[in-house]
Amino acid sequence: xxxxxxxxxxxxxxxxxxxxxxxxxxxxxxxxxxxxxxxxxxxxxxxxxxxxxxxxxxxxxxxxxxxxxxxxxxxxxxxxxxxxxxxxxxxxxxxxxxxxxxxxxxxxxxxxxxxxxxxxxxxxxxxxxxxxxxxxxxxxxxxxxxxxxxxxxxxxxxxxxxxxxxxxxxxxxxxxxxxxxxxxxxxxxxxxxxxxxxxxxxxxxxxxxxxxxxxxxxxxxxxxxxxxxxxxxxxxxxxxxxxxxxxxxxxxxxxxxxxxxxxxxxxxxxxxxxxxxxxxxxxxxxxxxxxxxxxxxxxxxxxxxxxxxxxxxxxxxxxxxxxxxxxxxxxxxxxxxxxxx
Amino acid sequence: xxxxxxxxxxxxxxxxxxxxxxxxxxxxxxxxxxxxxxxxxxxxxxxxxxxxxxxxxxxxxxxxxxxxxxxxxxxxxxxxxxxxxxxxxxxxxxxxxxxxxxxxxxxxxxxxxxxxxxxxxxxxxxxxxxxxxxxxxxxxxxxxxxxxxxxxxxxxxxxxxxxxxxxxxxxxxxxxxxxxxxxxxxxxxxxxxxxxxxxxxxxxxxxxxxxxxxxxxxxxxxxxxxxxxxxxxxxxxxxxxxxxxxxxxxxxxxxxxxxxxxxxxxxxxxxxxxxxxxxxxxxxxxxxxxxxxx
Numbered sequence: 001x002x003x004x005x006x007x008x009x010x011x012x013x014x015x016x017x018x019x020x021x022x023x024x025x026x027x028x029x030x031x032x033x034x035x036x037x038x039x040x041x042x043x044x045x046x047x048x049x050x051x052x053x054x055x056x057x058x059x060x061x062x063x064x065x066x067x068x069x070x071x072x073x074x075x076x077x078x079x080x081x082x083x084x085x086x087x088x089x090x091x092x093x094x095x096x097x098x099x100x101x102x103x104x105x106x107x108x109x110x111x112x113x114x115x116x117x118x119x120x121x122x123x124x125x126x127x128x129x130x131x132x133x134x135x136x137x138x139x140x141x142x143x144x145x146x147x148x149x150x151x152x153x154x155x156x157x158x159x160x161x162x163x164x165x166x167x168x169x170x171x172x173x174x175x176x177x178x179x180x181x182x183x184x185x186x187x188x189x190x191x192x193x194x195x196x197x198x199x200x201x202x203x204x205x206x207x208x209x210x211x212x213x214x215x216x217x218x219x220x221x222x223x224x225x226x227x228x229x230x231x232x233x234x235x236x237x238x239x240x241x242x243x244x245x246x247x248x249x250x251x252x253x254x255x256x257x258x259x260x261x262x263x264x265x266x267x268x269x270x271x272x273x274x275x276x277x278x279x280x281x282x283x284x285x286x287x288x289x290x291x292x293x294x295x296x297x298x299x300x301x302x303x304x305x306x307x308x309x310x311x312x313x314x315x316x317x318x319x320x321x322x323x324x325x326x327x328x329x330x331x332x333x334x335x336x337x338x339x340x341x
Numbered sequence: 342x343x344x345x346x347x348x349x350x351x352x353x354x355x356x357x358x359x360x361x362x363x364x365x366x367x368x369x370x371x372x373x374x375x376x377x378x379x380x381x382x383x384x385x386x387x388x389x390x391x392x393x394x395x396x397x398x399x400x401x402x403x404x405x406x407x408x409x410x411x412x413x414x415x416x417x418x419x420x421x422x423x424x425x426x427x428x429x430x431x432x433x434x435x436x437x438x439x440x441x442x443x444x445x446x447x448x449x450x451x452x453x454x455x456x457x458x459x460x461x462x463x464x465x466x467x468x469x470x471x472x473x474x475x476x477x478x479x480x481x482x483x484x485x486x487x488x489x490x491x492x493x494x495x496x497x498x499x500x501x502x503x504x505x506x507x508x509x510x511x512x513x514x515x516x517x518x519x520x521x522x523x524x525x526x527x528x529x530x531x532x533x534x535x536x537x538x539x540x541x542x543x544x545x546x547x548x549x550x551x552x553x554x555x556x557x558x559x560x561x562x563x564x565x566x567x568x569x570x571x572x573x574x575x576x577x578x579x580x581x582x583x584x585x586x587x588x589x590x591x592x593x594x595x596x597x598x599x600x601x602x603x604x605x606x607x608x609x610x611x612x613x614x615x616x617x618x619x620x621x622x623x624x625x626x627x628x629x630x631x632x633x634x635x
Binding site for chain 2: 124
């Protein structure tokens with residue numbers, strides 16, 4: 001157990017160094033900003049969704065709302081009360097987590113998949129609130145002129161600094177999530193995923209575990225919302241829609257269950273689709289326009305194909321690759337290493 | 342607000358309520374056979390309206406046949422969706438199926454945009470043109486009568502199917518206990534396909550019958566799907582009658598509340614009802630006490 005944790009930490013360290021080196025490889029500030037503002041914040045949200053989906057066995061169709069709550073909270077705290085960004089991001093995490101708890105407590109007491117439905121309704125309600133509560137949210141026009149991220153006297157203005165900030169937070173969150181998954185709460189979650197009844201019999205308070213996971217995922221979305229608001233410096237209701245929630249879900253699904261690195265890889269891959277022309281320089285215009293135009297079809301198809309033919313997702317593919325390297329065909333210990341061919 | 346205003350709101354509420362009822366029936370039928378909420382239900386409504394208008398305007402097919410063709414084609418889409426995306430997932434894991442219907446919803450919507458375009462289509466002509474009907478100072482649009490009539494026919498037909506036919510019995514058996522139904526020789530896979538066909542047909546009926554009043558557009562399925570879903574939850578996801586009662590109640594609540602309070606939050610009312618019922622009375626207003634099966 002210890003040795004596998006150690007190995008995992010080494011892998012994390014190697015991946016982190018690689019991710020943090022990206023700004024040295026390019027001087028394309030526009031690209032770095034997209035990698036932080038859109039890709040990085042999505043990765044942070046998907047990390048939470050991966051905990052919820054892959055370990056808690058629940059799905060959310062309302063996480064765009066939690067990003068929105070975080071974004072608006074953080075913007076209001078820094079603009080109205082003129083408090084520093086750290087206060088804004090703390091408030092964003094707290095308010096989103098509180099919202100998550102309010103939603104999860106009643107719906108997770110019930111058997112079945114009421115959470116998916118409740119989050120769908122919640123997301124739509126919040127979208128209406130963002131749109132109509134004009135004195136607070138600026139209504140349709142949204143909020144402009146949100147201050148840049150600043151810690152102490154340092155203002156994160158350059159694309160490189162923004163990139164390091166966002167991905168630093170994503171990587172730290174990943175490390176924390178690894179620890180959560182490896183320790184007692186993670187064992188409880190895995191037991192839950194295996195058999196809810198069985199885990200109850202072993203003394204796991206299944207409702208509490210599920211609510212905790214949901215609250216953590218809501219808080220991560222809130223932090224991502226705050227980062228987005230202060231990097232983009234503009235937010236409006238149309239950024240936090242049901243579509244966004246479905247797209248995030250498709251990333252978590254493609255990433256696979258019982259995996260954290262898989263969902264982050266999936267989040268990066270699918271988030272880049274929209275900006276594929278600036279990431280793949282040699283790409284013909286027709287191909288990138290096609291990809292952008294068919295973006296939603298690709299998300300929808302991804303969800304269906306993964307659920308039908310490769311329920312292990314990218315995480316499952318990692319696992320079966322690892323196994324093939326390690327020894328001859330030994331059975332997958334987690335029992336879901338269906339390779340994504 | 343005068344009594345006449347209230348009556349007018351009730352009439353409006355019953356029209357939109359009938360549409361919600363048709364969608365709620367679709368949710369209920371699929372839920373009964375699979376234990377899953379079909380998030381693609383609203384897309385069947387959207388397809389019904391779109392295909393109806395396309396068949397009438399672009400192909401020049403007479404109204405009645407255009408409407409029938411739209412319903413048939415949507416039913417075919419429902420069957421295809423089940424065969425291609427639901428049936429291959431053999432274990433029937435509800436979480437997986439829910440996620441698949443979410444993916445199907447976004448896929449159907451987006452494919453429709455590519456095929457037809459992002460603009461609102463024209464409306465169909467009214468099924469029976471003529472001035473609105475005034476009774477006791479309340480105006481009733483002629484199309485509302487069609488909406489009520491067709492909803493009533495659909496409900497009666499469905500009830501007969503459930504109560505009187507062998508296949509209806511098989512569907513009911515499936516909803517009580519799928520494994521048990523399979524043990525006594527019922528082809529449960531076929532029941533699931535049939536339930537998707539019925540749900541698609543009901544959604545398409547709602548979409549066609551409203552398209553003389555509301556121009557169809559590719560994104561219209563999501564919001565009405567959510568309302569039909571709220572209606573189904575309100576009714577208790579139990580039987581057809583409860584679904585219809587839930588739909589009508591939701592339509593009335595929505596219209597009367599928006600008359601009394603404000604129409605800005607009209608779309609929010611259904612959602613608040615949805616969350617309220619889920620949290621306070623998850624078995625629905627008209628559902629019996631649901632026993633938790635372990």
